Amino acid sequence: MSSQHLAAVLPTPGCGKLEVVSRTTPSPGPHDVLIEVKAIAVNPIDLYQRGTADFYVSHSPAVIGSDIAGIVVSRGSAVGDNVPQEGKRVFAFCPTFYTEGLPDSGAFQKIAMVPSSNVGALPSKFSLTEGTLLPMAIGTTFGAWHTLELYRDTMFAPEDKQGMLVWGGASSIGSAAVQMAKLMGFTVYVxxxxxxxxxxxxxxxxxxxxxxxxxVVEHIVQAAKDDSVAINHGYIAVRGVLEQCQAILKRARAPNTLAKLANCSPPRPGPYPTVEGVETRFMHPPEEPDNREKFFASIFNKWLPEKLESGEIVPSPKVTIVEGGLEGLNKALDMLTGASGEKFVVEV
Ligand SMILES: NC(=O)c1ccc[n+]([C@@H]2O[C@H](COP(=O)([O-])OP(=O)(O)OC[C@H]3O[C@@H](n4cnc5c(N)ncnc54)[C@H](OP(=O)(O)O)[C@@H]3O)[C@@H](O)[C@H]2O)c1
Known part of the structure; x- marks a missing residue:
C-alpha cells in the first residue's frame, strides 16, 4: 500500500485558501530527493499563487511554496555524492514556480520531492527554521547576478572602487544581496x-x-562621490522604486559606462522606461532547463553549504515562527503584507 502524508493544497488556481489534506507520497525519480519537511518559510510569490488565478499555477489541486528545511528520506538512483545522504539535515528550493504547482514538488507539505540540484547540506550551527530563510533569497540573488552578468568568481578589490546599490535591504532577498555583494568586493549602498x-x-x-x-537619492549619490566609488550595478528588491534606482545609477556610475540594474520585483518582467546610461532588466536565472539545473546545483549543492560553514553567509533576516503547522500557512501568508525585516516560518 502506498504511503500518505499531509499537504496544504491549493484546491484550484488562485482560489485564495489552502486546505490541509492527505495525499500519496511519491517515490523519488533518479535525480530527485525526498525530504521530510520540518520547517517552511513563506514568500510573496506564494501569496500571488494562492490568490491570483493566472499566476504560475496550472495544477488542481496544486502544492505551492518554495523554501523548506528538513531531513533526507531517500535519494534517487542517479543522485551524486555532492547531495546529502539519508538522515541528513538539508535546506531545499522547491521548484513550484517552474512546475506551476506540481503537487509532488511543492513546499507546503510534510514530504516534498525536490530535484537534487536544489538541495544543500545545512550546517549544524543553524536551526532548521533558519535553513528555510536561504533557498529563495540566495537563488533569486544569484539570478540577479546572472542578469547583471556578474559571475560567481567576480571579486573586486577595494581599489577598484565598485559600488552596488541594494534597494530594500531589510527584505529577505535584499538582505541576501547585501551579503553576497559584499563577498564580491562591492562597496554596498543599501x-x-x-x-x-x-x-x-x-x-x-x-x-x-x-x-x-x-x-535619499541625493544622499546615496553624494556618499558614493565622497567615497570615490562608482555605482555601476544595482539590485531592486521591492516594488515601486525603479525611478529612484535609475536616477542613482545614472548619476553615480563611472563616466562612459552603461550601468546595469536588476529588478526582482514586481514578479512580472518590464518593459521598463529607459534612462540614459542605465540598462534595467528583470532578474532571471538561466532559462534553458539543463543550464538552470547546473546553475542551481553549483549554488545549492556546493557554494551555499561552504559559505554557511565558513560563516561568510548567514540566514537573514530574522525568523518569526507562526503557530499551527500546515494549518498555519494561510495565516503566515496573510502576515506577509506589511512584513518588516522578518521571514515567517511554520514548523511542521
Ligand atoms: N523575481 C523573483 O524570482 C523573486 C524572488 C523572490 C522575491 N521576489 C519579489 O521580491 C520582493 C521582495 O520579496 P521578499 O520576500 O524579500 O520580501 P519581504 O522580505 O517580505 O520584504 C519586506 C521588506 O521590504 C522592505 N520595503 C518595502 N518597501 C520598501 C521600499 N519602498 N524601500 C525599501 N524597502 C522597502 C521593508 O523594509 P523596512 O522594514 O526597512 O521598511 C520590509 O522589511 C517581492 O515583491 C517578491 O515578489 C521576486
Whole structure:
C-alpha cells in the first residue's frame, strides 16, 4: 500500500485558501530527493499563487511554496555524492514556480520531492527554521547576478572602487544581496528603515539610508562621490522604486559606462522606461532547463553549504515562527503584507 502524508493544497488556481489534506507520497525519480519537511518559510510569490488565478499555477489541486528545511528520506538512483545522504539535515528550493504547482514538488507539505540540484547540506550551527530563510533569497540573488552578468568568481578589490546599490535591504532577498555583494568586493549602498540599519551593516553594508527620506537619492549619490566609488550595478528588491534606482545609477556610475540594474520585483518582467546610461532588466536565472539545473546545483549543492560553514553567509533576516503547522500557512501568508525585516516560518 502506498504511503500518505499531509499537504496544504491549493484546491484550484488562485482560489485564495489552502486546505490541509492527505495525499500519496511519491517515490523519488533518479535525480530527485525526498525530504521530510520540518520547517517552511513563506514568500510573496506564494501569496500571488494562492490568490491570483493566472499566476504560475496550472495544477488542481496544486502544492505551492518554495523554501523548506528538513531531513533526507531517500535519494534517487542517479543522485551524486555532492547531495546529502539519508538522515541528513538539508535546506531545499522547491521548484513550484517552474512546475506551476506540481503537487509532488511543492513546499507546503510534510514530504516534498525536490530535484537534487536544489538541495544543500545545512550546517549544524543553524536551526532548521533558519535553513528555510536561504533557498529563495540566495537563488533569486544569484539570478540577479546572472542578469547583471556578474559571475560567481567576480571579486573586486577595494581599489577598484565598485559600488552596488541594494534597494530594500531589510527584505529577505535584499538582505541576501547585501551579503553576497559584499563577498564580491562591492562597496554596498543599501536602503532600509532606520530600525534595521545596524543589523544590515552587520551583513556587510557599507552605508545604509532611510528610504523614507525625501533626499535619499541625493544622499546615496553624494556618499558614493565622497567615497570615490562608482555605482555601476544595482539590485531592486521591492516594488515601486525603479525611478529612484535609475536616477542613482545614472548619476553615480563611472563616466562612459552603461550601468546595469536588476529588478526582482514586481514578479512580472518590464518593459521598463529607459534612462540614459542605465540598462534595467528583470532578474532571471538561466532559462534553458539543463543550464538552470547546473546553475542551481553549483549554488545549492556546493557554494551555499561552504559559505554557511565558513560563516561568510548567514540566514537573514530574522525568523518569526507562526503557530499551527500546515494549518498555519494561510495565516503566515496573510502576515506577509506589511512584513518588516522578518521571514515567517511554520514548523511542521
Ligand atoms: N523575481 C523573483 O524570482 C523573486 C524572488 C523572490 C522575491 N521576489 C519579489 O521580491 C520582493 C521582495 O520579496 P521578499 O520576500 O524579500 O520580501 P519581504 O522580505 O517580505 O520584504 C519586506 C521588506 O521590504 C522592505 N520595503 C518595502 N518597501 C520598501 C521600499 N519602498 N524601500 C525599501 N524597502 C522597502 C521593508 O523594509 P523596512 O522594514 O526597512 O521598511 C520590509 O522589511 C517581492 O515583491 C517578491 O515578489 C521576486
Amino acid at each position: 536602503t532600509a528603515s532606520d530600525k534595521h540599519h545596524e543589523y544590515i551593516k552587520t551583513l556587510g553594508a557599507s552605508k545604509v539610508f532611510d528610504y523614507h527620506s525625501a533626499d
